[in-house]
Amino acid sequence: MHSVEEACDVLLVDDSADALALLSLELGAVGLQVHTAASGELALAYLAKHLPGAILLDVQMPGMDGFETCERIRDQSEDVPVIFMTGLGETEHIVRGFAVGGNDYVTKPVSPPEVIARLQAHTRTARLVRATREAVNASSNAMLAVDETSQLLWCNDAARQLLSALEPGLNLNEGLRMPPHLAGLLTGLGEQTSTSLSLLNGALQARRVSESAQAITVFTLTAAGTGSSKRAAAELTARESEVLLWVARGKTNRDIGEILGMSPRTVNKHLEHIFEKLGVETRTAAASAAARALGRE
Template identity: 35%
Template sequence: MNNISDVVLVVDDSPESLGMLNVALNTQGFTALVALNGVQALAIVEKVKPDVILLDAVMPEMDGFETCKKLKEALPNTPIIFMTGLTEIDDVVKGFDAGGIDYVTKPIAPDEVIARIKTHIQTAKIALSAQSALDSTGSNTFCVSSEGRLSWATPNVHQFIEKICGEDTSPWASISKELAPWLQSENLEESSILTIHSFSSPLQIKYLGVQAPHHLFKIVEPPTSKTHLCLQEKLPITKRESEVLYWISFGKTSWEISQILDMSPRTANKHLEQIYKKLGVDNKTSAAAIALRLLERS
């Protein structure tokens, strides 16, 4: 018998299926919650966090695939098992792409479903335990899907990203865009270092490997948190000028800076002109030397 606290949410527009699964789950000691459609399911998870979700793929209005995507946004670590009569490979792949972790075919065999539920709940609890251990040790680790979408991250990671993301209101979406093609690369190896250029300060992350279906990374923090803010605090320049100067200290060209900071090369050059004037220098080398000296002291 499982722990009585294990909660299973069953989402199916068929009352017959719901009734059959409700009996089977209760017999095994699970707490069963039922929803006739995706909207009801989303309302339930706002109040109760299930340990696993059984989700019908074919439902009116909001189908199982769309429901799955919305459920994963609310419950990224909760395993979702699709129940489907669709056995075409494209439909199976669509279910996994939506965030499903497994699927069973209809007509449902209760014993098979119970076995799958127990396995996925146990796996999820082990993963959660490992995540909690990382959280408590202040680790800088985070986990993403094969598409680069965030699955979980330790509090340290969230704090670090908030610190460097600046005005970016969707920093993880920005990170995902850079991660996705890299995760598809054939040259992906453990211990590889990737530099994310989405923010005003570069973000280096180390690939720790895959723990299917997730990829594990660790933020490589510099010895001290040297950001453009260090320059803004110590020099008579604006925030944007400090960002440009920061990248100048890395030897970046005006065109490269324009791409990193999402501005035109002409705008980058205008900021450079202001930097030269305020610092009393006449070239990038001199400006970079000043920036490097200040960053080294930070």
């Protein structure tokens, strides 16, 4: 059996001592660092101290089953890939597993080569998602996204700081509607790409960097008169804006593909275009290049 391409530590959760021992041996033989937990409760106790690169989670366990364990895991991290281990033909388990935040599944008896391949694919995607979200949040460009009802979908730190400076006490809770005066500014552009609004401590300029007439709209914000970043000039397509939204909310390529009805490969292509439009010059190691480029400009 070939060694894994990238180092990764895995948390293996199963109430069967034999299954834990056998799979630990197989995964360890190819260079993976394996930690084990015999119950959902023990898995959560481990996660409170250490976040692994991926989790292999048995569905049927006494006490806290795999589904409840996964839901609790998602309370702690949206990024770590969770791969369920389930019996053959248990379609309802597969569907429920995705519903509670699982990324993938393998059927028992598990095939170690298949498990290793899926682990590598999901950990690579998770690293890319984390780096991309961190790059957006660390960017000196103030950015936010709203839907067609003026609900704030996400807002990076630079946008929060800018808006707080221009109007202290402004309510910026993700998942809630924007204040009426800001909602009117952001949703009333029509075919225009930018507009401005007077706030308590100055004027705000908003520039749409996604296409008009779409459900999700991404904006860059500046204090009027300070100029816009050169990266705002390149408009994102509707699909790119949607992908950026879900990346910022911690979804993996597979999750985004399922939400938007496209393949993970297509999602990755959209991410490449997003990096390019945001000013990333190095296409290899795209996530780290994006983080460096967005963080320093």
